[in-house]
Amino acid sequence: MSQRQVRERRSYAFVTKLIPGLQALTDSAALLGAGYVSLYFLVTYSYKTIDFYHFAVIFNWLATMMVAHFAGLYQFDAILKPRNIQDRVIIAIITAFLLMFAAAFTLNISEIYSRV
Numbered sequence: 001m002s003q004r005q006v007r008e009r010r011s012y013a014f015v016t017k018l019i020p021g022l023q024a025l026t027d028s029a030a031l032l033g034a035g036y037v038s039l040y041f042l043v044t045y046s047y048k049t050i051d052f053y054h055f056a057v058i059f060n061w062l063a064t065m066m067v068a069h070f071a072g073l074y075q076f077d078a079i080l081k082p083r084n085i086q087d088r089v090i091i092a093i094i095t096a097f098l099l100m101f102a103a104a105f106t107l108n109i110s111e112i113y114s115r116v
Contacts (some may be wrong), residue, residue: 016089020074031061058102064096 035057043053071092072078078085 016076
């Protein structure tokens with residue numbers, strides 16, 4: 001192999017690791033940003049309950065990122081061809097939502113989601 005081919009292969013390997021990381025970083029910023037913006041604008045501040053809301057934002061972020069990772073959404077080929085993975089994206093979003101809804105129901109967070 002020539003030096004040029006080795007350099008091209010190295011740069012391609014670097015990009016294949018960089019792009020999924022940037023996608024995960026962008027998703028993290030969007031999830032955390034949306035969570036804290038909605039927390040700021042929609043929730044009345046109370047020193048007693050603010051910790052629950054911070055936990056909910058962080059739990060939402062972690063659950064969604066883990067489901068997206070296990071669905072294979074942070075792979076280089078999946079990012080380049082999003083039409084091929086539309087079903088996995090929809091399933092990942094629904095799974096994350098149902099996981100958070102089940103946690104809210106189980107922990108009996110509010111009267112709206114109460115089991116009684």
